[in-house]
Amino acid sequence: MNRPPKGSRDLIKAINRNLVLNLIQSRGPLSRTDIARLSGLSLATVSEITGELIAAGLIHEVGTGESSGGRRPVLLRLNPQAGFVVGVKLMKHAIASALTDLDAKVLHHRVTSLRSARLPQVLRAIIRAVEATIAESGVDRSRVLGIGIGMAGIVDGESGICRYSPFFGWRNVQIAEPIAAHFGIPVYLENDVNTLTIAEQWFGYGxxxxxxxxxxxxxxxxxxxxxxxxxxxxxxxxxxxxxxxxxxxxxxxxxxxxxxxxxxxxxxxxxxxxxxxxxxxxxxxxxxxxxxxxxxxxxxxxxxxxxxxxxxxxxxxxxxxxxxxxxxxxxxxxxxxxxxxxxxxxxxxxxxxxxxxxxxxxxxxxxxxxxxxxxxGDETWARGAACVVLGELFKPPIHRRARQGWVPIPA
Ligand SMILES: [Zn+2]
The missing domain is CATH 3.30.420.40 (ATPase, nucleotide binding domain)
Structure with a gap:
């Protein structure tokens, strides 16, 4: 029998793991049998993956569900405290930032005024705002998995480049990379309206x-x-x-x-x-x-x-x-x-x-x-930017933006 090469086996496993994580996030709490039925994966595969996700602290068991005869099934749900993300809304005169858990619940929010439209100053102001948000939240910096930044204008999310900003007069400037280099975690740049859309898609009416x-x-x-x-x-x-x-x-x-x-x-x-x-x-x-x-x-x-x-x-x-x-x-x-x-x-x-x-x-x-x-308001916009990172965590690897690296599954 031809086994798929190691690389594609890892990819298949990563896809299945995100499928399971996504189901638990969007439909949970679910039993292992529910997950197998909804995903089309075998119960053995589901048990193996959920075991790994429990070991990684991403999901946990929460009591038992309705029995259809026999033993009552153990339910699994996302552990919202398994990691945290920061969202930033860059505005003309201010930066709104929020730290959320994996359920997109805002744990801390702040607004910092912005006095310059020059790129190096704005990048420094974003870094300071993110650092202050993390410090004030009391969450350890090592537990922050990624940063999302939303701004008005034409934004190339794939490359982290702002193609055009009506507020700052920028054309083709790299925003995500210098901030990712500072914090050593993935940074996603997105048009601000798109951040709200992604928030609705994963956590709202959508x-x-x-x-x-x-x-x-x-x-x-x-x-x-x-x-x-x-x-x-x-x-x-x-x-x-x-x-x-x-x-x-x-x-x-x-x-x-x-x-x-x-x-x-x-x-x-x-x-x-x-x-x-x-x-x-x-x-x-x-x-x-x-x-x-x-x-x-x-x-x-x-x-x-x-x-x-x-x-x-x-x-x-x-x-x-x-x-x-x-x-x-x-x-x-x-x-x-x-x-x-x-x-x-x-x-x-x-x-x-x-x-x-x-x-x-x-x-x-x-x-x-x-x-x-x-x-x-400001907080909703900042939360939207955080949801861009969370969306990347829950979506299958094949749909992710490879150039910015994957949001790491917490170890
Ligand atoms: Zn017009």
């Missing part, structure tokens, strides 16, 4: 959903896409630039330099710009007294009955619904998760969004579509 999109609304508008259970990046890592779909020819100027983009019509700054224009025209609105004029002030005015505030939020929602309808027609998702800071505008914005989405989606595609709102 769990076990084959086709879904995450749309973020705040300072900008973006989208993360999961198709056939796989996260979709596009050729350059730029898939999901929903905010820059042109919806109105000769419309308002966008940060990207073009006119009439969805973002320029519907993101938070667009709402405030329209509010200032209404005030300047002398429209009857109590927003004229708002100081400072913020999205919260617009929402508060809408709650208090101000017709203009309601109209501004509804206009934003309608453009958003029209943009998401394009995504629905292209991808036919089962689920749309709307996240980001802009979610705090509530139903004044998202009621009209749902109406416009149903009005503009192709016949039938919005009928069964589920739309959920999930507010995101």
């Amino acid at each position: 769990r076990n959903v084959e086709h879904f999109v995450v749309v973020t609304v705040g300072r900008g508008i973006g989208a993360g896409i999961v198709v056939n259970g796989q996260f979709y990046r596009g050729a350059l890592g730029g898939a999901g630039e929903l905010g820059h779909i042109t919806l109105l020819e000769d419309g308002p100027l966008c940060d990207c330099g073009k006119r009439g983009c969805l973002e320029a019509l519907a993101a938070d700054p667009a709402v405030l710009r329209a509010a200032r224009a209404a005030i300047a025209r002398g429209e009857p609105t109590r927003l004229a007294e708002a100081d400072p004029l913020t999205l919260e002030a617009v929402v508060a005015a809408a709650e208090a009955g101000d017709e203009w505030a309601r109209k501004l939020l509804a206009d934003s929602g309608r453009w958003l619904g029209m943009g998401i309808a394009i995504l629905v027609n292209l991808l036919n998702p089962q689920l749309v998760i709307v996240g980001g800071e802009g979610v705090r505008a509530g139903e004044w914005r998202f009621g009209p969004m749902r109406e416009a989405l149903r009005a503009h989606a192709f016949n039938g595609l919005a009928d069964e579509l589920e739309v959920v709102l999930e507010p995101a």
Whole structure:
């Protein structure tokens, strides 16, 4: 009989081990028999792998399940304290960072201000933020398995290079490597909207959903896409630039330099710009007294009955619904998760969004579509970046980003 060469046997074993770990993480607690049934592996293979995972401290036995006659089966679940990861959200003027366990539970979170846009200073600031996060969490540095970094812009996750950053004006700069060299653990760079999408895929509403999109609304508008259970990046890592779909020819100027983009019509700054224009025209609105004029002030005015505030939020929602309808027609998702800071505008914005989405989606595609709102602040973004590392730990080796090395299974 021809045995597969040693290298491929190791790979098959690694794939099976991650399959088992993934099942326990996503569906656990499970018995060994459950795992064999769900994975298609033999009970002997499952017993061998779970034995190794228990020895490594990654999973443990937690009591017994329902018996189908005979002895009650022992259940296995992930040991969330078997390792830890750090997530970083790099923003224009601040760095949010969080340390999480393997269940993506945030154990410590901090925000550090950032005063420079120059690459060496920003890299040093990220390193300091990560060091402070680990130190303040009380977790030993040797137990941190990897670092995830999320940032706005076009990011090549494969190579850890930021292709374009609108905030910092960077083009083709290496971010992941110098930080990995400092800490001696894998570092994953990812577009920030993608980090939230990966977080939803592994730990949120997107769990076990084959086709879904995450749309973020705040300072900008973006989208993360999961198709056939796989996260979709596009050729350059730029898939999901929903905010820059042109919806109105000769419309308002966008940060990207073009006119009439969805973002320029519907993101938070667009709402405030329209509010200032209404005030300047002398429209009857109590927003004229708002100081400072913020999205919260617009929402508060809408709650208090101000017709203009309601109209501004509804206009934003309608453009958003029209943009998401394009995504629905292209991808036919089962689920749309709307996240980001802009979610705090509530139903004044998202009621009209749902109406416009149903009005503009192709016949039938919005009928069964589920739309959920999930507010995101600094901590959620940092946790999202941590989930990129956790996703790498739980996914099969063949789908991993080989160039950055594997997240080590703790010994
Ligand atoms: Zn644009």
